[in-house]
Each structure stands twice: as structure tokens, then as C-alpha cells.
Amino acid sequence: MGDPGLAKLQFAPFNSALDVGFWHELTQKKLNEYRLDEAPKDIKGYYYNGDSAGLPTRLTLEFSAFDMSASTPAHCCPAMGTLHNTNTLEAFKTADKKLLLEQSANEIWEAIKSGAALENPMLLNKFLLLTFADLKKYHFYYWFCCPALCLPESIPLIRGPVSLDQRLSPKQIQALEHAYDDLCRAEGVTALPYFLFKYDDDTVLVSLLKHYSDFFQGQRTK
Template identity: 85%
Template sequence: MAAAMGDPALCKLQFAPFSSALDVGFWHELTQKKLNEYRLDEAPKNIKGYYYNGDSAGLPARLTLEFSAFDMSAPTPARCCPATGTLYNTNTLEAFKAADKKLLLEQAANEIWESIKSGAALDNPVLLNKFLLLTFADLKKYHFYYWFCSPALCLPESIPLVQGPVGLDQRFSPKQIQDLERAYDNLCQTEGVPALPYFLIKYDENTVLVSLLKHYSDFFQSQRTKVRETLSIILLSSENNLMFML
């Protein structure tokens, strides 16, 4: 997201791309899958990863894949958000190099767009965080090649910032921060997830409420005056680097 105010280059909303972090356990599991299950099958496979919003400022936004990436029902680590993707594992280095990456990217982006238009992304916001992984595993030499991509939709025009981002402790009182933490944790517990990357929030001086995206209409129905909301993740921790976007 955009950072400091005053810089003309930061007057518009900006997004940080994911940086891939493939654990050694992922490659070990891919090797086992290739030998015992996939063999010569190059059909796309569903995999999953996760990301965390609590890294120190300046570090890339890492999307991690580990040994559990091939188990779609595997639990996501605490305070981490899941991301689903598609694995294209080729049988030869030539096929890896010749793969039509642009076509794969367009297909994935279209899937995201369709989930937005159909409303499916409101029910399951994980659909907004897709990624692609093209791989070739040379099992004789133990050389692994990969191409990682996280597609994003291109808006026809950039989005201007009405106000710049500020630290949460600059906007909320200590009581409001505690109320937000409690409401967020309760929502995660109710949904049975370790973290929610997208959610709604409304507040006043006395209360802070959060809800799921799919409840947008009901959540703001009684609010006829100024509505404040955020659809991006707020890191809930004891640190002071929390960001709030109006």
C-alpha cells in the first residue's frame, strides 16, 4: 500500500506484489508427487499457500509454499491468510520454457474477474488471491526450475487517495483498538480461520464492529450518515506499525 504522505508519487493507491517463498519441503513433496502420483501427467493441479501481514516494514510481501501445499485441507498457520493456486508441472525443460505464460496469466485473471462479477468472491474472498506456479523438476540432477506469478486486475484508471494511510494508533483510542482486536478475533473464531484478509469495519467513539464482505448490505443498512470501512487486512498485534485506510 501507499506509505508516507507528501510524496506526489504516493497520491494514488499502490499495491505491493507477492514475492514467492518456496520452502525446501515443497520441493521434496513435489518430487514425491512426481515419482509416485503425477508421473507424466501435466494436467494442472490445485495447491495452496499462505501469507502473513506482520513482517517488518521494507520486507517483501511473501507468499509461502511448503510441504503442505498439495493438501488443500491442510490448516493454515496462525495469523496467516490462505491463498489458492494452480500448479503446472512440465515433464521437460523445453516444455517449461515454451509454456505460454501470458495465456496462463490471462486465464487466472479472468477467473478472478468472474468471481467478482458473480459475487463468489464476497462469499469466499480467498478467490481474490490466486497464484500460478509453473515448474520443472529434473530429478536426475535435482535441479528445480519455477516461474511464479500472482495475477492482479488492472484498473482502467488509478485510484486517488482521499486521505493517506496512518497508523491505527493515530486514528483509534486504546479502547477502540482493544475493541477492534476483540471483534476481529471473535469473527475469526466464529469462521474457524486463523486470519481474515478482507473484512468490513464500522465504528464510532464507543463501539467497533467488524463483519464479512458478504454481509455488506445488512452491515451498513442502518448507517445513513458517514460510513467508514476498510476492505484490507489490519494486523492485530502489540506493535505500533498498524495501518488504517479510509
């Protein structure tokens, strides 16, 4: 049973950080490519989890958000999103945000149930961006959202979270950093938002989520 005194497991909400370069690129896309097309478009952002304590959790979109093959900045994790760009302010205001949110959340849930999220954990990092660009007045309106799954009340939190320096020695933390960096290099990415981790007094090992069954099988590490 979980400790009734422990807080519920919650997700820290992202704050949107839309760079001026993003709006410039959206303007160009609207004029030269999208025109009156309101079909959803794939876009990409990124976030960084190394900011100082107390700063908001930011999900950044810049000019490269429309290039799905663009590289992610060093030590940042990619996040895949969907852009819904409307042609009128009225369409922006009356868009069914609840429906858009439910559709995106269902995509995450289906990725979890099918196992696709184990193969590609970036499917867990989804966001929505609803926009209207008034190109005559250069006014931009947007609504940003990151769907999060709500866990049932019956799921207990066995123990509260602790920081690494409360659980690992300085030597183990250094070994974890090296193992993580090696895994990122092997996968050809700048950062991995989700990974497996186990350790004992002498070793620290990390691996990808899709190796969960083999990684922990027959191990006595923690």
C-alpha cells in the same frame, strides 16, 4: 474528485518463499502420482501481514501445499494457487506465461462480477506456479506469479491511506483486535484477509464481506 497529488492505488507484489519441504513433496508427487500428467493442479499457500516494516511480502509454500484440506498456520491467510508442472525444461521455457496470467486474472474478475468473491474472499488471493523438476540432477526450475487487476485511470483515490494509530484511539484498536479475533473464531479460521469494519466513539464492529449491504445500512458509524 480525487486529489491529484495522491499516489495511485497499487498492490504490493508477493515474493515467493518455497520451502525445501515443498520441493520434496513435489518430487514424490511427480514420481508416484503425476508421472507424465501436465494437467493443472490445485495447491495452497499462505501469507502473514504482521512482519516488520521493510521486509518483503512473502507467500509461502511448504510440504502441505498439495493438501487442500491442510490447516493454515496461526495468524496466516490462505492463498489458493494453480500448479503447472512440465515434463521437460523446454516445455517450461516455452510455456505461454501471458496466457496463464490472463486466465487466472479472468477467474478473479469473474468471481468479483458474479459475487462469488463476497461469499468466498479467498478467490481473490490466487497465484500461479510453473515448475520443472529435473529429478536426475535434483535441479528445480520455477516461475511464480500473483495476478492483480489494473484499475482504470479514471477511478479517483479520494484520500490517502492512514495507519490505524492515526485514526483510532488505543482503546478502539484493542476493541478492533478483540472483534477480529472473535470473528475468526466464529468462522473457524486462523485469519481473515478481508473483512468489514466500522466504528464510533463507543463501539467497534467487524463482519464478513458478504454482509456488506446489511452491515452498513442505516449506520452512522465511520
